[in-house]
Amino acid sequence: MTYETLLLERDGPLATLTLNRPTRLNAMSGVMAQELPAAMNQLLGDDGVRAILLTGAGRGFCAGADLKDMHARNQDGTARAQGGDNLRKTVNPMLLRMAAAPKPIIAAVNGPAAGFGCGLALAADIVLAARSANFLQAFVRLGVVPDGGSSWLLPRLIGRSRSSAMMLLGEKIPAETAAQWGLIHQVLDDDALMPAARALALKMANGPTLAYAAIKRMIQVSTTNDFAAQLALEAGNQDAAFETADFREGVAAFNEGREAKFAGR
Numbered sequence: 001m002t003y004e005t006l007l008l009e010r011d012g013p014l015a016t017l018t019l020n021r022p023t024r025l026n027a028m029s030g031v032m033a034q035e036l037p038a039a040m041n042q043l044l045g046d047d048g049v050r051a052i053l054l055t056g057a058g059r060g061f062c063a064g065a066d067l068k069d070m071h072a073r074n075q076d077g078t079a080r081a082q083g084g085d086n087l088r089k090t091v092n093p094m095l096l097r098m099a100a101a102p103k104p105i106i107a108a109v110n111g112p113a114a115g116f117g118c119g120l121a122l123a124a125d126i127v128l129a130a131r132s133a134n135f136l137q138a139f140v141r142l143g144v145v146p147d148g149g150s151s152w153l154l155p156r157l158i159g160r161s162r163s164s165a166m167m168l169l170g171e172k173i174p175a176e177t178a179a180q181w182g183l184i185h186q187v188l189d190d191d192a193l194m195p196a197a198r199a200l201a202l203k204m205a206n207g208p209t210l211a212y213a214a215i216k217r218m219i220q221v222s223t224t225n226d227f228a229a230q231l232a233l234e235a236g237n238q239d240a241a242f243e244t245a246d247f248r249e250g251v252a253a254f255n256e257g258r259e260a261k262f263a264g265r
Contacts, residue, residue, distance in 0.1 A: 005032040013050035014205035022058025027066035037094035051205035055108040064115020102213030108197035119148020127184040129175040140170040208246040209264030
């Protein structure tokens with residue numbers, strides 16, 4: 001499919017999804033709010049896609065909602081319908097599916113990740129950022145509340161104090177500070193970001209897909225499981241992992257002193 005606001009590229013089992021409104025720092029327009037969930041759901045439902053790399057075109061990752069687009073739509077009374085209703089019908093189901101997806105999602109944050117863009121980036125499993133990038137919970141500046149899962153993600157990633165400050169004060173968090181806080185995985189020089197992110201994503205696209213899926217599930221439920229329940233989950237998932245072709249290939253590769261060639265099954 002072709003999209004007005006997105007670029008979609010395939011390299012074998014790796015799909016790269018690029019937000020493509022560079023003149024607006026990839027701010028979320030009404031069209032993008034429809035296209036992004038459609039494209040993401042397409043990739044999440046494609047068994048041939050074993051990893052997804054998410055990034056932005058130009059100087060920004062995603063500057064949040066496009067306020068000019070929202071203002072234009074508000075002239076005929078449609079903007080409100082793009083608020084909570086749009087979240088419930090399209091955006092939130094996409095974020096839930098990303099969290100539950102049995103494949104890794106890597107975000108390469110190449111510039112500002114503000115408002116919804118911040119939540120979208122943090123919804124990825126692994127977040128790499130350019131040194132010039134920043135993370136901003138911009139909602140309070142407009143008199144509205146965080147969305148995109150930010151109010152759930154931030155306290156779990158960086159604790160109550162820092163997440164409260166981010167959401168209540170609406171101050172930019174530089175990429176290096178975000179990495180120090182544990183908000184993201186790694187900061188790279190701007191010109192090194194995309195080569196490193198692509199190499200990582202391609203490696204994971206050719207990795208042990210079933211193991212990745214189980215690890216994602218285990219991490220997700222670890223915040224509500226007690227220790228005994230988590231140990232039982234680990235044992236059950238290990239039983240299943242030992243039955244996979246990827247496990248047999250991993251053992252063979254180790255014994256033969258070579259790189260494993262995982263098939264994701």
